[in-house]
Amino acid sequence: MPINVISAGIATTIQDMGRPGYYHLGIPMGGAMDRLALRAANLLVGNDEEAAGLESVFVGPELEFTEDATVAVCGAELPPKLDGEPRETWTAFPVKAGQVLSFDFLKSGARAYIAISGGIATPPMLGSRSTYAIGALGGVEGRAVQPGDTLPLGKGSKPVREGLSVPANLRRGPGNPAELRVLPGLYWHRITEQAQKDFFDDTWKVANEADRMGYRFQGGRKLEFVEREQPFGAGADPSNITDACYPYGSVQVPSGTEPIVLHRDAVSGGGYFMIGTVISADMDLIGQLQPHTPTRFVKVDMDTALAARHDRASTINAIREALA
Amino acid sequence: MSSRYTFGGDEHIFVEVDEAMSLEAFFVSLSMTNAVRDANIKGVTEICPANASFQIKFNPDVIHPNDLMAELKRLEATAESAEPVLDTRIIEIPVYYQDPWTHETLMRFRERHQDPDATDIEYAARVNGYDSVETFIEAHSGAPWFVSMVGFVSGLPFLYQMVDRPRQIEVPKYLRPRTDTPRLTVGYGGCFSCIYSVRGAGGYQMFGITPMPIYDPEQKVSYLQDFMVFFKPGDIVKWKPISREEYDTAIEEVQAGTFAPRIRNVRFSLDEYNADIDGTNAKLMEALHAD
Numbered sequence: 001m002p003i004n005v006i007s008a009g010i011a012t013t014i015q016d017m018g019r020p021g022y023y024h025l026g027i028p029m030g031g032a033m034d035r036l037a038l039r040a041a042n043l044l045v046g047n048d049e050e051a052a053g054l055e056s057v058f059v060g061p062e063l064e065f066t067e068d069a070t071v072a073v074c075g076a077e078l079p080p081k082l083d084g085e086p087r088e089t090w091t092a093f094p095v096k097a098g099q100v101l102s103f104d105f106l107k108s109g110a111r112a113y114i115a116i117s118g119g120i121a122t123p124p125m126l127g128s129r130s131t132y133a134i135g136a137l138g139g140v141e142g143r144a145v146q147p148g149d150t151l152p153l154g155k156g157s158k159p160v161r162e163g164l165s166v167p168a169n170l171r172r173g174p175g176n177p178a179e180l181r182v183l184p185g186l187y188w189h190r191i192t193e194q195a196q197k198d199f200f201d202d203t204w205k206v207a208n209e210a211d212r213m214g215y216r217f218q219g220g221r222k223l224e225f226v227e228r229e230q231p232f233g234a235g236a237d238p239s240n241i242t243d244a245c246y247p248y249g250s251v252q253v254p255s256g257t258e259p260i261v262l263h264r265d266a267v268s269g270g271g272y273f274m275i276g277t278v279i280s281a282d283m284d285l286i287g288q289l290q291p292h293t294p295t296r297f298v299k300v301d302m303d304t305a306l307a308a309r310h311d312r313a314s315t316i317n318a319i320r321e322a323l324a
Numbered sequence: 325m326s327s328r329y330t331f332g333g334d335e336h337i338f339v340e341v342d343e344a345m346s347l348e349a350f351f352v353s354l355s356m357t358n359a360v361r362d363a364n365i366k367g368v369t370e371i372c373p374a375n376a377s378f379q380i381k382f383n384p385d386v387i388h389p390n391d392l393m394a395e396l397k398r399l400e401a402t403a404e405s406a407e408p409v410l411d412t413r414i415i416e417i418p419v420y421y422q423d424p425w426t427h428e429t430l431m432r433f434r435e436r437h438q439d440p441d442a443t444d445i446e447y448a449a450r451v452n453g454y455d456s457v458e459t460f461i462e463a464h465s466g467a468p469w470f471v472s473m474v475g476f477v478s479g480l481p482f483l484y485q486m487v488d489r490p491r492q493i494e495v496p497k498y499l500r501p502r503t504d505t506p507r508l509t510v511g512y513g514g515c516f517s518c519i520y521s522v523r524g525a526g527g528y529q530m531f532g533i534t535p536m537p538i539y540d541p542e543q544k545v546s547y548l549q550d551f552m553v554f555f556k557p558g559d560i561v562k563w564k565p566i567s568r569e570e571y572d573t574a575i576e577e578v579q580a581g582t583f584a585p586r587i588r589n590v591r592f593s594l595d596e597y598n599a600d601i602d603g604t605n606a607k608l609m610e611a612l613h614a615d
Contacts, residue, residue: 233345245379247332277333
């Protein structure tokens with residue numbers, strides 16, 4: 001039995017853990033920007049933790065249930081309401097057929113993950129239900145959720161204890177200022193030593209252009225380039241390179257002015273140089289940054305990146321154990 | 325040519341074969357990525373060739389980044405000794421140059437262009453020293469092109485022309501990117517041509533449009549029923565200038581499911597090409613138009 005979408009919020013999309021394997025054709029992995037939050041929400045409602053849920057940005061949807069279900073909302077502090085009555089985030093709660101789930105105003109973070117027992121069961125494309133709107137893949141007919149849509153639910157979720165909650169110390173979110181750890185590399189040698197220092201010394205701010213493709217930052221000093229004669233095919237601007245692949249999390253700085261960190265729906269390549277890459281452990285945090293959030297980039301080495309990756313995996317394991 | 329290896333965070337290794345674009349660099353990228361695929365390295369999740377570089381995505385829980393780096397460097401020797409010969413296909417792509425749809429779009433974005441008083445193709449012809457748009461179109465559609473990268477967005481091919489460097493067309497991108505580009509626009513930026521697989525933002529100059537879909541997530545287009553993306557790196561493309569009437573006919577054929585692009589299998593040898601570019605291209609054209 002489906003869920004009826006009464007209103008859709010600003011940009012509510014169906015997301016799971018994405019479709020790896022097609023990046024060489026320009027089709028990004030996609031999937032939840034804050035993967036830890038979607039995993040936690042799925043675990044709370046007894047789903048496979050990679051099941052498809054809803055990713056809402058700033059404003060939540062209004063959903064009418066046509067069958068009983070369990071729901072959990074994790075990630076941003078976007079307080080859920082059931083028939084107008086407040087419910088807790090990071091906590092499983094029951095919903096009866098006929099009830100309406102809506103949301104209060106955003107308190108912190110940017111993206112809330114709504115998991116529903118059974119998981120959303122729209123048809124997968126290339127192995128995933130994740131919405132990639134540019135390529136019209138996944139989601140509802142390749143697009144974001146709209147009022148009037150009906151969302152089918154799957155079966156096979158485990159029964160859960162009502163009121164089950166993710167312990168507060170395992171709820172991960174960005175601080176203020178946010179700190180994103182970056183491994184320098186790629187075309188790092190293209191900027192001067194002074195610029196390499198400035199980039200990590202300055203406090204940046206999230207710009208308004210911040211979406212599933214990438215997050216733009218403003219407010220730091222312009223990066224100066226090491227002089228060179230531009231190679232054939234690269235283009236005239238010193239920030240241009242011969243069009244190449246872009247890693248997920250890579251930090252490109254067109255004309256040396258505003259860094260852009262590519263995220264889950266990254267363009268797979270292009271002609272701008274990159275100074276490094278946000279480490280895998282911190283990708284989730286980017287999805288929770290609101291525009292204007294002060295942000296510091298923190299220089300790390302590979303050992304630190306791998307240790308942070310291990311820490312994040314331990315946190316997810318601790319959530320699994322707490323909810324088992 | 326000495327490749328430069330660097331990490332893209334803890335999940336990617338990025339290898340720059342050469343800073344500059346050349347068919348030699350593209351062939352090294354292609355043979356390296358083929359060698360990585362054949363080596364079937366545990367933990368490797370994505371293998372992405374690009375114009376003069378490539379990228380490997382991996383799971384560092386399965387293979388340590390340093391171990392994969394060492395493995396890739398070891399494969400470089402194998403790839404370099406590979407004969408630069410490619411069994412591939414040549415495809416004829418119809419192009420309606422100076423079409424009304426890209427023209428309407430480029431007129432909307434004149435303030436973002438280097439030369440607001442000219443069209444994109446007039447500007448490109450002038451900065452490349454052609455005396456008319458017609459002779460420029462002859463150059464653009466005369467010699468074939470290599471698909472040297474697929475990406476940016478869904479199935480978009482970057483193409484590099486098979487001519488010696490003095491004859492290569494170079495055109496700057498827009499000063500500021502457009503927020504709109506018609507689907508199937510044939511574009512140009514730097515030394516690359518491209519086809520916009522979907523409608524969207526773009527910074528390449530717009531020369532024309534093809535009636536031939538190259539990306540179809542619903543897989544209704546007859547020649548995209550096996551897979552939704554048409555191009556792969558290593559494909560060879562020949563542009564065929566067409567008129568408005570031919571364009572309209574092709575669109576009707578696409579809608580009826582009867583449009584069949586002309587495709588022939590060919591073998592390409594980089595050494596033969598470098599010894600005689602025009603002769604090699606002439607043979608490719610014979611293969612394309614055989615039977």
